[in-house]
Amino acid sequence: xxxxxxxxxxxxxxxxxxxxxxxxxxxxxxxxxxxxxxxxxxxxxxxxxxxxxxxxxxxxxxxxxxxxxxxxxxxxxxxxxxxxxxxxxxxxxxxxxxxxxxxxxxxxxxxxxxxxxxxxxxxxxxxxxxxxxxxxxxxxxxxxxxxxxxxxxxxxxxxxxxxxxxxxxxxxxxxxxxxxxxxxxxxxxxxxxxxxxxxxxxxxxxxxx
Amino acid sequence: xxxxxxxxxxxxxxxxxxxxxxxxxxxxxxxxxxxxxxxxxxxxxxxxxxxxxxxxxxxxxxxxxxxxxxxxxxxxxxxxxxxxxxxxxxxxxxxxxxxxxxxxxxxxxxxxxxxxxxxxxxxxxxxxxxxxxxxxxxxxxxxxxxxxxxxxxxxxxxxxxxxxxxxxxxxxxxxxxxxxxxxxxxxxxxxxxxxxxxxxxxxxxxxxxxxxxxxxxxxxxxxxxxxxxxxxxxxxxxxxxxxxxxxxxxxxxxxxxxxxxxxxxxxxxxxxxxxxxxxxxxxxx
Numbered sequence: 001x002x003x004x005x006x007x008x009x010x011x012x013x014x015x016x017x018x019x020x021x022x023x024x025x026x027x028x029x030x031x032x033x034x035x036x037x038x039x040x041x042x043x044x045x046x047x048x049x050x051x052x053x054x055x056x057x058x059x060x061x062x063x064x065x066x067x068x069x070x071x072x073x074x075x076x077x078x079x080x081x082x083x084x085x086x087x088x089x090x091x092x093x094x095x096x097x098x099x100x101x102x103x104x105x106x107x108x109x110x111x112x113x114x115x116x117x118x119x120x121x122x123x124x125x126x127x128x129x130x131x132x133x134x135x136x137x138x139x140x141x142x143x144x145x146x147x148x149x150x151x152x153x154x155x156x157x158x159x160x161x162x163x164x165x166x167x168x169x170x171x172x173x174x175x176x177x178x179x180x181x182x183x184x185x186x187x188x189x190x191x192x193x194x195x196x197x198x199x200x201x202x203x204x205x206x207x208x209x
Numbered sequence: 210x211x212x213x214x215x216x217x218x219x220x221x222x223x224x225x226x227x228x229x230x231x232x233x234x235x236x237x238x239x240x241x242x243x244x245x246x247x248x249x250x251x252x253x254x255x256x257x258x259x260x261x262x263x264x265x266x267x268x269x270x271x272x273x274x275x276x277x278x279x280x281x282x283x284x285x286x287x288x289x290x291x292x293x294x295x296x297x298x299x300x301x302x303x304x305x306x307x308x309x310x311x312x313x314x315x316x317x318x319x320x321x322x323x324x325x326x327x328x329x330x331x332x333x334x335x336x337x338x339x340x341x342x343x344x345x346x347x348x349x350x351x352x353x354x355x356x357x358x359x360x361x362x363x364x365x366x367x368x369x370x371x372x373x374x375x376x377x378x379x380x381x382x383x384x385x386x387x388x389x390x391x392x393x394x395x396x397x398x399x400x401x402x403x404x405x406x407x408x409x410x411x412x413x414x415x416x417x418x419x420x421x422x423x424x425x426x427x428x429x430x431x432x433x434x435x436x437x438x439x440x441x442x443x444x445x446x447x448x449x450x451x452x453x454x455x456x457x458x459x460x461x462x463x464x465x466x467x468x469x470x471x472x473x474x475x476x477x478x479x480x481x482x483x484x485x486x487x488x489x490x491x492x493x494x
Contacts, residue, residue, distance in 0.1 A: 037230065037302065
């Protein structure tokens with residue numbers, strides 16, 4: 001079954017999906033969506049596959065998903081036989097879901113700060129840069145504690161969906177002027193993620209961070 | 210308080226927005242050259258632009274965009290003859306906000322040397338970084354800067370590319386904040402695609418870049434063409450936001466050019482001769 005991703009190169013959420021597809025080594029077809037300037041996500045045709053106009057949309061046979069959390073979990077559950085990205089072990093799975101929710105919750109302020117900086121379309125966030133800095137401090141604290149245990153990723157034992165979901169928010173922060181100088185562990189972690197087999201980049205991810 | 214604008218900038222044409230961004234009868238506000246202006250479109254599609262003090266400003270609609278001027282333009286908006294060719298497609302890419310002088314954006318657009326390193330495996334490859342010698346001239350009769358006989362090896366020159374090509378470029382700076390390039394069209398190497406970049410200089414160090422394409426490619430979906438240009442521009446944006454100073458220095462001693470920077474040298478010399486100051490870095494005396 002061919003996977004289809006309705007995609008926009010500049011969307012952080014779409015990059016989350018492309019990153020996991022790359023890490024899983026999956027082939028898929030891209031359908032480009034004219035978000036800016038075309039506003040295609042507002043069109044009735046797009047709203048049929050994405051009721052609230054969110055992007056990306058993953059089509060996997062009869063399954064149509066337009067929420068990034070659902071896309072990441074679905075790909076892990078159906079394509080990741082080794083149980084790497086959404087661990088089967090109960091404690092690791094709980095930690096993965098905790099940090100996945102963080103990455104797609106508070107940390108998404110960084111995406112909003114980026115959208116504001118690039119397009120002046122920050123969405124409903126107020127002061128996204130302030131909120132993003134708070135979230136980055138939480139992430140830095142987690143990575144420091146992990147490093148003290150010899151763990152380079154957000155969840156002990158290896159990379160998970162939590163790292164995939166958090167990476168775009170951190171690596172693309174440079175687009176809103178945040179170069180992570182105050183977040184050394186986050187910087188180191190971005191290099192570790194970049195070294196994963198199957199890693200794919202996107203415009204904006206700094207080559208030398 | 211607004212500083213008085215120099216005539217070279219005040220009386221020039223500046224892009225305001227895409228025509229499609231204006232809804233009928235809904236005035237839209239824009240920042241242009243540190244001034245507030247308002248644009249309105251009527252039901253028939255005619256656009257009027259007013260300054261904050263109610264003055265009607267000149268309007269030209271072209272290349273999918275609204276152009277205006279805060280002063281009295283001495284000449285019409287730059288003409289791109291290719292727009293009249295029946296097999297040309299127009300695509301507009303929307304606005305991207307950049308914390309840098311608009312002049313820096315134009316200069317970056319003129320630069321080929323960064324292709325292999327910023328647009329790796331798209332507009333250049335790291336194994337072939339050389340910028341072959343090209344020609345630059347300030348054409349005083351038409352008041353434009355041109356760079357011609359530019360060649361560069363490109364693995365993916367356009368969204369329609371099937372493989373690498375030795376691209377031939379001509380750059381044309383039609384006014385301080387409007388630049389375009391003519392580039393070998395992959396579907397018909399005897400003719401040129403036209404890529405325009407018009408900058409709305411909102412503040413001296415804050416710009417909105419509007420790109421438009423006049424292409425011969427009739428097979429690639431417009432969205433794919435737009436995404437290709439957006440990808441390229443986002444790669445440039447990181448570089449532009451990290452250049453210091455954010456404003457463009459015109460003194461020949463301020464930055465050290467190489468032979469590949471001949472077009473930039475000509476552009477800066479021309480800006481200086483025209484007396485352009487908006488977006489220019491002026492060192493403390």
